[in-house]
Amino acid sequence: MGRPEIVLGVGGGIAAYKACELLRLFTESGHGVRVVPTASALRFVGAPTWAALSGRPVATEVWDDVHEVPHVRIGQSADLVVIAPATADVLARAAGGRADDLLTNVLLTARCPVVFAPAMHTEMWEHPATQENVATLRRRGALVIEPAVGRLTGADTGRGRLPDPAAILAFCRRVLERGAAGSARDLAGRRVVISAGGTREPLDPVRYLGNRSSGKQGYALARTAAARGAAVTLVAANTALPDPAGVTVVPVSTTEELRDAVHKAAAEADAVVMAAAVADFRPASRATQKIKKRDDREPEPIALVRNPDILAELAADRPAGQLVVGFAAETEDVLPNGRAKLARKGCDILVVNRVGEGIAFGTEENEAVILEAGGAETEVPHGPKEALADRVWDVVARHWP
Structure with a gap:
């Protein structure tokens, strides 16, 4: 696609100053932006300020440049409209189909x-009127x-803070x-x-x-699911990554x-994806x-016990219609081990990938084979982790009615 054209609508909240940073990020990424x-x-x-940062005139009134019909042309020519911050007032007027200023037009x-x-005080966000407007x-x-x-x-x-502009x-x-x-919202x-x-x-207060x-x-799975319209809960174990926008962490x-x-x-999910690397033992x-180091003797052996098998539990206890997706990190015999694990765990889909030094862990790229309980296999070539995430959701979406 060519250079994407974005309309950045800015609501009247204190978080409007953060929209300046968002505008800068959009323009530095090669997007054309009309504020x-x-x-x-x-x-x-x-x-x-908006004109200087966007390099374009700022549209503020329906009556400005009437010969260009801005209340129609701006929306028609956009590839994406982003409202940040979206105040309670903007959400209400948008949900009501109002056309009382240029932005709502x-x-x-x-x-x-x-x-x-959205950005507003917690009480405003949680108010039933706001929640109904969001649902609409x-x-x-x-x-x-x-x-x-x-x-x-x-x-x-509390909840109501504008997500980080980078997110x-x-x-x-x-x-x-x-x-x-x-398929923007599938x-x-x-x-x-x-x-x-x-x-x-x-192991002790300082070791693990x-x-x-x-x-x-x-996190790539969470970002892609949210961008495709899902309500996402991300259970994050010991990560140092910024919270994805629109995701409950x-x-x-x-x-x-x-x-x-x-x-x-x-309990109320349509799909559960176990992408975490869960310790098998504790x-x-x-x-x-x-535990102190002693010069006069070797350390005592550490006895281990099994941790619960969360993926198998989820597969066994899932409510009707829920899909369970597992991940398998293997160092050898990747596909045979993956197929055996898929059958053993009882999940619907298993994403199998080879791991090792410089492969998968800690990198920005991945490759995998997506195995389905019905026997289908989808090979995902080496590429960004977002690409693998999208392919996983493509497979999941095919299983839903």
Whole structure:
């Protein structure tokens, strides 16, 4: 596709200053951006700032440049419309189909994907009126990102913070890519749970048994699912990655914590994807004090016990219609071991990949074979982890009615 044209709508909230950073990220990524602020937004950030950062005139009124019919043409020419911050007022007017300023006119004329990134106080976000407006917009096909949790204005904290601009950029890029492929919102209305990262089992207060998983593949699965319209819960074990925009992140550390969090979130999920590297074993006992090195003797052996098999539990106890997807990291006999694990675990789909030094763990790329219980196999060649994530969701989506 050519240079994507983005309309950046800016609502009248204090988070409007963060939209300046989002605008810079869009332009530096090669996107053409037209900024359409509301009158209230201009009280926070003036039109000259938007013009300087976008390199384009700023559209503020329906009555400006009437001969160009801006209230129609801006929306018609866009490849993506992003509202950030989307205030409670903007969400309400958009849900009501209002056309009382230039931005709401643009929303009515746009035929491209529309992304709302809400930002407001927790009480406003949780109010039934706002939730109904969000549900209405999603039902009509808009993508409404879940706001982040953090510091709001004043001393208040809670859900309602605008997601990080870099996370919004990543979300929007996925939406543009899926839009070009003709399936931007094929997971809309689905609830998915994804585990990511690697669990750690404490030996003593400072040491643990763990693995090398960075969580990058699980996070790619979360980003792509959210960009395709799904409601996503990400259970993240010991990762150092920024929260994906629009995703509910549940941090955990041990296998037992991950097990509890996944089972809780999976109760109402349409699909559960176990991408985390879960420790097979844990120490039989945990030392209450640091295990000291003794010069006069070798360390005592560490007895291990098995951890619960979370993937097998999920497959055995799933509600009707739920899909369970596992991941298998193998170092040898990749496909034979993968097929055996698929049968043993009882899951619907198993993503099998070879791991080792410089392969899969901690890298930005991956390759795998997606095995299905019915016998189908999909080979995914070496490439970005987002590409593998999209192929996994393609396979999952084919199983849903």
